[in-house]
Amino acid sequence: MNPVAAFPYVYFLGIGGIGMSALARWFKANGHQVSGYDKTPTPLTEALTAEGILIHYDDAVSSLPAVVRENRAQTLVVLTPAIPKDHQEWAWLREQGYDIRKRSQVLGLLTAGRPTIAVAGTHGKTTTSSMVAHLLHHAGVDCAAFLGGISVNLGSNLLLPRATDTSAPVVVEADEYDRSFLTLHPTVAIVTSTDADHLDIYGDKEALVESFRQFVGQIQPGGTLIINHTADPSVADAAPVGVSVIRYGLTPEEGPELWAANITAQGHQFHFDLHGPTGTVTGLQLAVPGFHNVENMLAATCVAQLEGVQPDVLREAVAAYRGVKRRFEFVVTTPEHGYVDDYAHHPREIEAFLRSMRALYPGKTLRVIFQPHLFTRTRDFVDGFAESLSLADEVVLLDIYPARELPLPGVTSEMILSRITAPRKSLQTKEQVLAAAEVDNDFDVLATVGAGDIDQLVPRLKNILNIRWNGVEA
Structure with missing residues (x-):
């Protein structure tokens, strides 16, 4: 049994975050009583309230729901790093001995034992993970997805699988902030970029790159790494023996195994052909513009091919993709x-x-x-x-x-x-x-x-x- 199943009550500190809200929706859909705190109301917290989740906006122990205060052993507290150190509710929950887990730790628990497609990178991971989830869902491949943005196609940051067992793959955005993605052990990993970022956490780029090496080192035996050709070369070198490594980029001159050909911009659409070790697909039409999005879609289509999606279906799925809110x-x-x-x-x-x-x-x-x-x-x-x-x-x-x-x-x-x-x-x-x-x-x-x-x-x-x-x- 998944360890989170033991908690009928789940309380979120920072429930309005895009990643936190996806977890809150998952727990609500799976029969848990969910509540949470956030600093201010937003359209996302209002949507959660409309879905039946109790949310308050004042940092006060007295505002904690009674079921949370009265059921310490049966309540799981999920914490976002955005919560300040002097938060009163957090301090009280710690003092009372509640089981408090970071969002990334909970995501690690939920994906344990499932085929996991993890999308990492300092840029592009939200768009790429939403592309993977959309392509699989559109093609009829049963899957779950925890996304870092609101998919226009899905109308949500969460996709629930039809299957009740653990056979359906789960698509997750693997966040490098605070080394969160090291709770994941994917079967397929995408790394979109390893540019310097979050230097408040890492100090320098080398420490950031080392965390990506650790992440890639956790890919399951027989798995696949799909990595942008611009990423630090040492990251691909960290893939365990037996893990297939596929590099991708816009042109074959850049040296990748997976690339796009015949790229043209027609209105707001980009047209291109895909060439790679998983096969060639011609006549792809992407309605979300940007050369970087062509690159993101290369990685996503490769995952779909690994999951058995055929060229005609893939062509339809790419054409139907409508992006993520606030991404172009x-x-x-x-x-x-x-x-x-x-x-x-x-x-x-x-x-x-x-x-x-x-x-x-x-x-x-x-x-x-x-x-x-x-x-x-x-x-x-x-x-x-x-x-x-x-x-x-x-x-x-x-x-x-x-x-x-x-x-x-x-x-x-x-x-x-x-x-x-x-x-x-x-x-x-x-x-x-x-x-x-x-x-x-x-x-x-x-x-x-x-x-x-x-x-x-x-x-x-x-x-x-x-x-x-x-x-x-x-």
């Missing part, structure tokens, strides 16, 4: 204009996103509104942020979104702003952004970019631009 999400489109929202929060991600925007909208004036995420990430990659954002015609910066961090002396959005070489640049509040959008028409294409709460701007900007460009309210 078209908010407003007209023949002459576009507004796109994206979660990119690392210089490499921003560069890939903006280069794809330039390819989609050649000759158009591009305004980018960017919210830096974390003080440490801003400090560590300030030059990279400035260089990538300078691909735009105009850059508007919001203040840094702190998330789990306290401010660092001297680390502000001004650090990035002073280095940006775009023709126009400014630092604004959300209110100023909205006020400017009402009167300023000096752009053809708009992008909101970042991983904080910049998404709060999207509905208002959508309405403003729909009225201006389409003559109707959103």
